[in-house]
Amino acid sequence: MKGRVFVIGLGLIGGSLALCIKKEHEDAIIVGFDINKEQSRLAKMLGVIDEIAENIDEGVIDANLIIIAAPVNETKEILQLLAKLPLNPEVIVTDTGSTKSRIVESTASLKHWGITFIGGHPMAGSHKSGVSAAKEILFENAFYLLTPEDHIDKKKVELLKDWLRGTNAKFLTITPGNHDYLTGIVSHFPHIIAASIVRQTEKLSEAESLIPRLAAGGFRDLTRIASSSPEMWKDILLHNREVLIELLNQWQEEMNGVKTLLEKENSAAIFNYFNQAKQFRDGLPMKEKGAIPAFYDLYVDVPDYPGVISEITGYLAKEKISITNIRILETREDINGVLVISFQTEEDRHKAERCISTYSSYSTSISS
Ligand SMILES: NC(=O)c1ccc[n+]([C@@H]2O[C@H](COP(=O)([O-])OP(=O)(O)OC[C@H]3O[C@@H](n4cnc5c(N)ncnc54)[C@H](O)[C@@H]3O)[C@@H](O)[C@H]2O)c1
Numbered sequence: 001m002k003g004r005v006f007v008i009g010l011g012l013i014g015g016s017l018a019l020c021i022k023k024e025h026e027d028a029i030i031v032g033f034d035i036n037k038e039q040s041r042l043a044k045m046l047g048v049i050d051e052i053a054e055n056i057d058e059g060v061i062d063a064n065l066i067i068i069a070a071p072v073n074e075t076k077e078i079l080q081l082l083a084k085l086p087l088n089p090e091v092i093v094t095d096t097g098s099t100k101s102r103i104v105e106s107t108a109s110l111k112h113w114g115i116t117f118i119g120g121h122p123m124a125g126s127h128k129s130g131v132s133a134a135k136e137i138l139f140e141n142a143f144y145l146l147t148p149e150d151h152i153d154k155k156k157v158e159l160l161k162d163w164l165r166g167t168n169a170k171f172l173t174i175t176p177g178n179h180d181y182l183t184g185i186v187s188h189f190p191h192i193i194a195a196s197i198v199r200q201t202e203k204l205s206e207a208e209s210l211i212p213r214l215a216a217g218g219f220r221d222l223t224r225i226a227s228s229s230p231e232m233w234k235d236i237l238l239h240n241r242e243v244l245i246e247l248l249n250q251w252q253e254e255m256n257g258v259k260t261l262l263e264k265e266n267s268a269a270i271f272n273y274f275n276q277a278k279q280f281r282d283g284l285p286m287k288e289k290g291a292i293p294a295f296y297d298l299y300v301d302v303p304d305y306p307g308v309i310s311e312i313t314g315y316l317a318k319e320k321i322s323i324t325n326i327r328i329l330e331t332r333e334d335i336n337g338v339l340v341i342s343f344q345t346e347e348d349r350h351k352a353e354r355c356i357s358t359y360s361s362y363s364t365s366i367s368s
Protein backbone atom coordinates (compact mmCIF):
# COMPACT_ATOMS: atom_id res chain seq x y z
CA MET A 1 0.00 0.00 0.00
CA LYS A 2 1.05 3.58 -0.64
CA GLY A 3 0.54 6.45 1.75
CA ARG A 4 1.91 8.35 4.71
CA VAL A 5 2.05 6.64 8.08
CA PHE A 6 2.68 8.87 11.09
CA VAL A 7 4.01 7.12 14.19
CA ILE A 8 3.84 9.11 17.45
CA GLY A 9 6.13 7.59 20.10
CA LEU A 10 9.18 5.90 18.64
CA GLY A 11 9.94 3.35 21.33
CA LEU A 12 9.88 -0.45 21.36
CA ILE A 13 6.32 -0.75 20.02
CA GLY A 14 6.16 2.28 17.71
CA GLY A 15 9.55 1.36 16.25
CA SER A 16 8.63 -2.29 15.76
CA LEU A 17 5.35 -1.40 14.04
CA ALA A 18 7.15 1.05 11.76
CA LEU A 19 9.53 -1.75 10.72
CA CYS A 20 6.63 -4.17 10.09
CA ILE A 21 4.77 -1.63 7.95
CA LYS A 22 7.83 -0.75 5.88
CA LYS A 23 8.63 -4.44 5.30
CA GLU A 24 5.13 -5.11 3.91
CA HIS A 25 4.46 -1.75 2.20
CA GLU A 26 7.75 -0.60 0.69
CA ASP A 27 6.22 2.48 -0.93
CA ALA A 28 4.74 3.83 2.29
CA ILE A 29 6.46 6.83 3.82
CA ILE A 30 6.94 6.47 7.56
CA VAL A 31 7.07 9.75 9.44
CA GLY A 32 7.92 9.68 13.14
CA PHE A 33 7.70 11.97 16.15
CA ASP A 34 8.89 11.45 19.71
CA ILE A 35 9.04 14.01 22.52
CA ASN A 36 12.49 12.65 23.16
CA LYS A 37 14.48 14.03 20.23
CA GLU A 38 17.21 11.45 20.80
CA GLN A 39 14.70 8.64 20.07
CA SER A 40 13.60 10.38 16.83
CA ARG A 41 17.20 10.82 15.75
CA LEU A 42 18.01 7.19 16.54
CA ALA A 43 14.88 5.98 14.72
CA LYS A 44 15.96 7.81 11.57
CA MET A 45 19.55 6.63 11.90
CA LEU A 46 18.45 2.99 12.30
CA GLY A 47 16.18 3.27 9.25
CA VAL A 48 13.05 2.70 11.35
CA ILE A 49 11.43 5.86 9.95
CA ASP A 50 11.90 7.78 6.69
CA GLU A 51 11.28 11.27 8.04
CA ILE A 52 11.28 13.05 11.40
CA ALA A 53 8.36 15.39 12.14
CA GLU A 54 9.27 18.39 14.31
CA ASN A 55 5.92 18.15 16.09
CA ILE A 56 2.54 16.43 15.89
CA ASP A 57 0.95 19.30 13.89
CA GLU A 58 3.53 18.75 11.14
CA GLY A 59 3.35 14.95 11.20
CA VAL A 60 -0.40 14.65 10.69
CA ILE A 61 -0.33 16.53 7.37
CA ASP A 62 -1.70 14.18 4.67
CA ALA A 63 -1.29 11.14 6.94
CA ASN A 64 -3.36 8.10 5.91
CA LEU A 65 -2.62 6.25 9.12
CA ILE A 66 -1.67 7.66 12.54
CA ILE A 67 -0.32 5.26 15.15
CA ILE A 68 0.05 6.48 18.72
CA ALA A 69 2.59 4.35 20.58
CA ALA A 70 3.17 6.40 23.72
CA PRO A 71 2.36 5.51 27.37
CA VAL A 72 -1.42 5.29 27.85
CA ASN A 73 -1.90 8.58 29.68
CA GLU A 74 0.11 10.45 27.05
CA THR A 75 -2.01 8.66 24.44
CA LYS A 76 -5.16 10.23 25.89
CA GLU A 77 -3.61 13.69 25.68
CA ILE A 78 -2.39 13.14 22.13
CA LEU A 79 -5.91 12.08 21.10
CA GLN A 80 -7.30 15.34 22.51
CA LEU A 81 -4.70 17.27 20.54
CA LEU A 82 -5.42 15.38 17.30
CA ALA A 83 -9.09 16.39 17.55
CA LYS A 84 -7.99 20.04 17.24
CA LEU A 85 -5.84 19.53 14.13
CA PRO A 86 -6.85 19.56 10.45
CA LEU A 87 -6.57 15.81 9.76
CA ASN A 88 -7.07 14.09 6.42
CA PRO A 89 -10.79 13.12 6.68
CA GLU A 90 -9.97 9.58 5.47
CA VAL A 91 -7.23 9.00 8.04
CA ILE A 92 -7.37 6.02 10.43
CA VAL A 93 -6.11 6.80 13.92
CA THR A 94 -5.05 3.87 16.09
CA ASP A 95 -3.01 3.35 19.24
CA THR A 96 -1.03 0.53 20.84
CA GLY A 97 -1.84 1.17 24.50
CA SER A 98 -2.04 -1.69 26.99
CA THR A 99 -5.42 -0.42 28.23
CA LYS A 100 -8.41 0.48 26.16
CA SER A 101 -11.52 1.75 28.03
CA ARG A 102 -10.18 5.16 29.02
CA ILE A 103 -8.45 5.65 25.70
CA VAL A 104 -11.57 4.89 23.67
CA GLU A 105 -13.60 7.17 25.98
CA SER A 106 -11.23 10.02 25.17
CA THR A 107 -11.93 9.82 21.42
CA ALA A 108 -15.36 11.52 21.63
CA SER A 109 -14.05 14.72 20.00
CA LEU A 110 -12.46 12.79 17.12
CA LYS A 111 -15.76 10.95 16.65
CA HIS A 112 -17.55 14.31 16.60
CA TRP A 113 -15.39 15.38 13.64
CA GLY A 114 -16.06 12.08 11.83
CA ILE A 115 -12.49 10.79 12.25
CA THR A 116 -12.05 7.01 12.51
CA PHE A 117 -10.36 5.78 15.67
CA ILE A 118 -9.73 2.05 16.16
CA GLY A 119 -8.14 1.07 19.45
CA GLY A 120 -5.31 -1.44 19.08
CA HIS A 121 -3.06 -3.49 21.33
CA PRO A 122 -0.41 -5.86 20.01
CA MET A 123 -0.13 -8.48 22.75
CA ALA A 124 3.61 -8.96 22.59
CA GLY A 125 6.44 -6.92 23.89
CA SER A 126 9.37 -6.99 26.19
CA HIS A 127 10.74 -5.50 29.38
CA LYS A 128 13.03 -3.40 27.16
CA SER A 129 12.14 0.12 26.07
CA GLY A 130 13.24 2.43 23.30
CA VAL A 131 13.68 2.26 19.57
CA SER A 132 16.99 0.40 19.81
CA ALA A 133 15.02 -2.65 21.05
CA ALA A 134 12.54 -2.50 18.12
CA LYS A 135 12.37 -5.51 15.83
CA GLU A 136 10.11 -6.49 12.97
CA ILE A 137 9.44 -10.00 14.28
CA LEU A 138 8.17 -8.80 17.66
CA PHE A 139 4.50 -9.47 16.93
CA GLU A 140 4.83 -12.68 14.92
CA ASN A 141 1.99 -15.09 15.91
CA ALA A 142 0.91 -12.78 18.72
CA PHE A 143 -2.68 -11.70 19.21
CA TYR A 144 -3.34 -8.15 18.06
CA LEU A 145 -6.44 -6.91 19.86
CA LEU A 146 -8.66 -4.33 18.13
CA THR A 147 -11.50 -2.48 19.87
CA PRO A 148 -13.49 -0.60 17.19
CA GLU A 149 -16.70 1.00 18.43
CA ASP A 150 -19.96 -0.14 16.79
CA HIS A 151 -20.24 2.89 14.49
CA ILE A 152 -16.87 2.22 12.83
CA ASP A 153 -17.09 1.15 9.17
CA LYS A 154 -15.92 -2.50 8.86
CA LYS A 155 -13.98 -1.54 5.71
CA LYS A 156 -11.83 0.78 7.82
CA VAL A 157 -11.06 -2.08 10.20
CA GLU A 158 -10.00 -4.23 7.23
CA LEU A 159 -7.89 -1.36 5.91
CA LEU A 160 -6.12 -1.08 9.27
CA LYS A 161 -5.44 -4.83 9.27
CA ASP A 162 -3.97 -4.47 5.77
CA TRP A 163 -1.63 -1.75 6.98
CA LEU A 164 -0.59 -3.99 9.89
CA ARG A 165 -0.30 -7.22 7.85
CA GLY A 166 3.51 -7.24 8.20
CA THR A 167 3.19 -7.87 11.93
CA ASN A 168 2.06 -11.45 11.10
CA ALA A 169 -0.11 -11.15 14.18
CA LYS A 170 -3.57 -12.64 14.69
CA PHE A 171 -6.24 -9.97 14.90
CA LEU A 172 -9.01 -10.33 17.44
CA THR A 173 -11.83 -7.82 17.90
CA ILE A 174 -13.19 -7.29 21.43
CA THR A 175 -14.84 -4.53 23.42
CA PRO A 176 -12.65 -2.09 25.39
CA GLY A 177 -14.14 -3.29 28.71
CA ASN A 178 -13.53 -6.93 27.94
CA HIS A 179 -10.03 -6.04 26.77
CA ASP A 180 -9.18 -4.41 30.10
CA TYR A 181 -10.61 -7.28 32.12
CA LEU A 182 -8.70 -9.97 30.17
CA THR A 183 -5.38 -8.13 29.95
CA GLY A 184 -5.76 -7.17 33.61
CA ILE A 185 -5.67 -10.88 34.46
CA VAL A 186 -2.94 -12.13 32.13
CA SER A 187 -0.69 -9.10 31.82
CA HIS A 188 -1.22 -6.21 34.24
CA PHE A 189 -1.72 -8.23 37.41
CA PRO A 190 1.36 -10.48 36.85
CA HIS A 191 3.44 -7.29 36.53
CA ILE A 192 2.31 -6.18 40.00
CA ILE A 193 3.17 -9.57 41.45
CA ALA A 194 6.61 -9.63 39.78
CA ALA A 195 7.41 -6.16 41.12
CA SER A 196 6.17 -7.09 44.61
CA ILE A 197 8.39 -10.18 44.77
CA VAL A 198 11.41 -8.12 43.76
CA ARG A 199 10.61 -5.45 46.34
CA GLN A 200 10.17 -8.01 49.12
CA THR A 201 13.49 -9.59 48.16
CA GLU A 202 15.18 -6.19 48.14
CA LYS A 203 13.92 -5.41 51.65
CA LEU A 204 15.05 -8.78 53.01
CA SER A 205 18.44 -8.42 51.31
CA GLU A 206 19.26 -5.46 53.54
CA ALA A 207 19.80 -7.87 56.43
CA GLU A 208 21.16 -10.77 54.36
CA SER A 209 23.63 -9.86 51.61
CA LEU A 210 23.74 -13.39 50.16
CA ILE A 211 20.16 -13.13 48.88
CA PRO A 212 20.83 -11.31 45.56
CA ARG A 213 23.64 -13.72 44.72
CA LEU A 214 21.41 -16.75 45.28
CA ALA A 215 18.51 -15.36 43.23
CA ALA A 216 18.92 -17.73 40.29
CA GLY A 217 16.80 -19.33 37.54
CA GLY A 218 13.37 -19.46 39.19
CA PHE A 219 13.58 -15.95 40.59
CA ARG A 220 14.82 -14.58 37.30
CA ASP A 221 12.13 -16.36 35.24
CA LEU A 222 9.39 -15.10 37.51
CA THR A 223 10.59 -11.51 37.80
CA ARG A 224 11.96 -10.60 34.33
CA ILE A 225 9.00 -8.30 33.71
CA ALA A 226 9.80 -6.29 36.85
CA SER A 227 12.52 -4.67 34.69
CA SER A 228 9.86 -3.04 32.46
CA SER A 229 9.39 0.72 32.15
CA PRO A 230 8.01 2.17 35.45
CA GLU A 231 6.53 5.10 33.51
CA MET A 232 4.51 2.79 31.26
CA TRP A 233 3.31 0.57 34.12
CA LYS A 234 2.32 3.47 36.37
CA ASP A 235 -0.08 4.61 33.64
CA ILE A 236 -1.43 1.11 32.97
CA LEU A 237 -2.23 0.50 36.65
CA LEU A 238 -4.03 3.83 36.99
CA HIS A 239 -6.05 3.22 33.82
CA ASN A 240 -7.14 -0.26 34.88
CA ARG A 241 -7.43 0.33 38.61
CA GLU A 242 -10.94 -1.11 39.12
CA VAL A 243 -10.06 -4.47 37.54
CA LEU A 244 -6.72 -4.61 39.36
CA ILE A 245 -8.16 -3.78 42.79
CA GLU A 246 -10.61 -6.66 42.39
CA LEU A 247 -7.81 -9.01 41.32
CA LEU A 248 -5.70 -7.93 44.31
CA ASN A 249 -8.61 -8.78 46.63
CA GLN A 250 -8.90 -12.24 45.06
CA TRP A 251 -5.14 -12.76 45.28
CA GLN A 252 -5.09 -11.86 48.98
CA GLU A 253 -7.78 -14.50 49.58
CA GLU A 254 -5.77 -17.00 47.55
CA MET A 255 -2.62 -16.31 49.60
CA ASN A 256 -4.55 -16.60 52.85
CA GLY A 257 -5.71 -20.01 51.65
CA VAL A 258 -2.13 -21.11 51.01
CA LYS A 259 -1.09 -19.79 54.42
CA THR A 260 -3.81 -21.89 56.06
CA LEU A 261 -2.66 -25.01 54.20
CA LEU A 262 0.85 -24.43 55.54
CA GLU A 263 -0.29 -23.72 59.09
CA LYS A 264 -2.29 -26.97 59.04
CA GLU A 265 0.58 -28.83 57.31
CA ASN A 266 -1.99 -30.14 54.83
CA SER A 267 0.37 -32.09 52.61
CA ALA A 268 -2.26 -33.46 50.20
CA ALA A 269 -3.79 -30.03 49.64
CA ILE A 270 -0.37 -28.43 49.09
CA PHE A 271 0.44 -31.11 46.51
CA ASN A 272 -2.89 -30.47 44.87
CA TYR A 273 -2.25 -26.72 44.79
CA PHE A 274 0.95 -27.13 42.81
CA ASN A 275 -0.42 -29.98 40.71
CA GLN A 276 -3.43 -28.00 39.52
CA ALA A 277 -1.20 -25.06 38.66
CA LYS A 278 1.15 -27.36 36.73
CA GLN A 279 -1.71 -28.97 34.77
CA PHE A 280 -3.08 -25.59 33.72
CA ARG A 281 0.34 -24.09 32.89
CA ASP A 282 1.44 -27.17 30.91
CA GLY A 283 -1.79 -27.03 28.91
CA LEU A 284 -1.33 -23.43 27.76
CA PRO A 285 -0.78 -22.98 24.00
CA MET A 286 2.96 -22.86 23.43
CA LYS A 287 3.07 -22.16 19.69
CA GLU A 288 1.19 -18.91 20.03
CA LYS A 289 2.86 -15.79 21.24
CA GLY A 290 0.07 -14.20 23.23
CA ALA A 291 -0.15 -12.68 26.67
CA ILE A 292 1.49 -15.94 27.73
CA PRO A 293 4.60 -15.68 25.62
CA ALA A 294 5.81 -18.68 23.67
CA PHE A 295 9.56 -18.60 23.56
CA TYR A 296 11.16 -20.74 20.93
CA ASP A 297 13.54 -22.15 23.50
CA LEU A 298 15.66 -25.24 23.12
CA TYR A 299 17.07 -26.95 26.22
CA VAL A 300 20.43 -28.68 25.77
CA ASP A 301 21.96 -30.90 28.47
CA VAL A 302 25.65 -30.09 28.51
CA PRO A 303 28.61 -31.12 30.63
CA ASP A 304 29.98 -28.33 32.77
CA TYR A 305 33.30 -27.56 31.11
CA PRO A 306 34.82 -24.34 29.78
CA GLY A 307 34.13 -23.78 26.09
CA VAL A 308 30.91 -25.78 25.86
CA ILE A 309 28.85 -22.69 24.95
CA SER A 310 31.16 -21.65 22.15
CA GLU A 311 31.22 -25.28 20.92
CA ILE A 312 27.43 -25.31 20.55
CA THR A 313 27.09 -21.79 19.14
CA GLY A 314 29.84 -22.78 16.70
CA TYR A 315 27.68 -25.67 15.39
CA LEU A 316 24.72 -23.31 15.00
CA ALA A 317 26.85 -20.70 13.23
CA LYS A 318 28.08 -23.37 10.81
CA GLU A 319 24.45 -23.98 9.79
CA LYS A 320 23.70 -20.21 9.81
CA ILE A 321 21.03 -20.55 12.50
CA SER A 322 20.53 -17.26 14.38
CA ILE A 323 19.90 -17.25 18.08
CA THR A 324 18.25 -14.47 20.09
CA ASN A 325 19.37 -15.43 23.58
CA ILE A 326 21.43 -18.01 25.42
CA ARG A 327 21.73 -18.76 29.12
CA ILE A 328 22.67 -21.52 31.55
CA LEU A 329 19.83 -22.80 33.70
CA GLU A 330 21.78 -24.93 36.12
CA THR A 331 25.18 -23.90 37.40
CA ARG A 332 26.03 -26.46 40.05
CA GLU A 333 29.51 -27.80 39.53
CA ASP A 334 28.85 -31.47 40.18
CA ILE A 335 26.14 -32.04 37.59
CA ASN A 336 25.37 -31.35 33.96
CA GLY A 337 24.24 -27.86 33.09
CA VAL A 338 21.25 -27.00 30.97
CA LEU A 339 21.78 -24.50 28.23
CA VAL A 340 18.67 -22.61 27.14
CA ILE A 341 18.94 -21.22 23.62
CA SER A 342 16.16 -18.99 22.27
CA PHE A 343 15.27 -18.69 18.61
CA GLN A 344 13.10 -16.31 16.63
CA THR A 345 10.97 -18.98 15.01
CA GLU A 346 9.78 -22.55 15.50
CA GLU A 347 11.58 -23.48 12.26
CA ASP A 348 14.93 -22.23 13.60
CA ARG A 349 14.39 -24.24 16.78
CA HIS A 350 13.78 -27.42 14.75
CA LYS A 351 16.86 -26.74 12.61
CA ALA A 352 18.91 -26.23 15.78
CA GLU A 353 17.70 -29.53 17.26
CA ARG A 354 18.79 -31.36 14.10
CA CYS A 355 22.08 -29.47 13.95
CA ILE A 356 23.07 -30.20 17.58
CA SER A 357 22.20 -33.90 17.26
CA THR A 358 24.25 -34.11 14.03
CA TYR A 359 27.40 -32.55 15.45
CA SER A 360 27.25 -33.77 19.07
CA SER A 361 25.74 -36.33 21.42
CA TYR A 362 24.13 -33.72 23.69
CA SER A 363 20.47 -34.37 24.28
CA THR A 364 17.97 -31.63 23.50
CA SER A 365 14.35 -30.99 24.40
CA ILE A 366 11.82 -28.22 23.97
CA SER A 367 10.91 -28.08 27.66
CA SER A 368 13.18 -28.13 30.69
N1 LIG B 1 6.41 -2.80 26.11
C1 LIG B 1 5.48 -3.70 25.88
O1 LIG B 1 5.68 -4.88 26.16
C2 LIG B 1 4.19 -3.27 25.24
C3 LIG B 1 3.46 -4.20 24.51
C4 LIG B 1 2.27 -3.80 23.89
C5 LIG B 1 1.81 -2.49 24.04
N2 LIG B 1 2.53 -1.61 24.79
C6 LIG B 1 2.02 -0.22 24.89
O2 LIG B 1 2.58 0.52 23.81
C7 LIG B 1 2.87 1.85 24.21
C8 LIG B 1 4.36 2.12 23.99
O3 LIG B 1 5.11 1.24 24.78
P1 LIG B 1 6.66 0.98 24.50
O4 LIG B 1 7.01 -0.29 25.13
O5 LIG B 1 6.98 1.21 23.06
O6 LIG B 1 7.31 2.16 25.35
P2 LIG B 1 8.72 2.88 25.12
O7 LIG B 1 9.04 3.53 26.40
O8 LIG B 1 9.70 1.98 24.49
O9 LIG B 1 8.34 4.00 24.04
C9 LIG B 1 7.41 5.02 24.27
C10 LIG B 1 7.90 6.28 23.54
O10 LIG B 1 6.88 7.26 23.60
C11 LIG B 1 7.53 8.52 23.72
N3 LIG B 1 6.55 9.49 24.20
C12 LIG B 1 6.07 9.65 25.46
N4 LIG B 1 5.19 10.66 25.48
C13 LIG B 1 5.09 11.13 24.21
C14 LIG B 1 4.35 12.18 23.60
N5 LIG B 1 3.51 12.94 24.28
N6 LIG B 1 4.53 12.40 22.27
C15 LIG B 1 5.40 11.64 21.57
N7 LIG B 1 6.13 10.64 22.08
C16 LIG B 1 5.97 10.40 23.40
C17 LIG B 1 8.67 8.26 24.67
O11 LIG B 1 9.65 9.25 24.59
C18 LIG B 1 9.14 6.88 24.19
O12 LIG B 1 10.17 6.99 23.22
C19 LIG B 1 2.41 1.97 25.66
O13 LIG B 1 1.12 2.52 25.67
C20 LIG B 1 2.36 0.55 26.16
O14 LIG B 1 1.38 0.40 27.16
C21 LIG B 1 3.71 -1.96 25.37
Ligand SMILES: O=C(O)C(=O)C[C@]1(C(=O)O)C=C[C@@H](O)C=C1
Binds near residue numbers: 098124228
Ligand atom coordinates in the same frame (compact mmCIF):
# COMPACT_ATOMS: atom_id res chain seq x y z
O1 LIG C 1 7.05 -9.85 27.54
C1 LIG C 1 6.99 -8.86 28.25
O2 LIG C 1 7.98 -8.38 28.78
C2 LIG C 1 5.69 -8.19 28.47
O3 LIG C 1 5.48 -7.74 29.54
C3 LIG C 1 4.77 -8.07 27.34
C4 LIG C 1 3.33 -7.68 27.70
C5 LIG C 1 2.70 -8.78 28.57
O4 LIG C 1 2.32 -8.52 29.69
O5 LIG C 1 2.60 -9.90 28.06
C6 LIG C 1 3.32 -6.39 28.41
C7 LIG C 1 2.44 -5.42 28.15
C8 LIG C 1 1.74 -5.35 26.90
O6 LIG C 1 0.62 -4.60 26.93
C9 LIG C 1 1.67 -6.61 26.20
C10 LIG C 1 2.56 -7.58 26.43
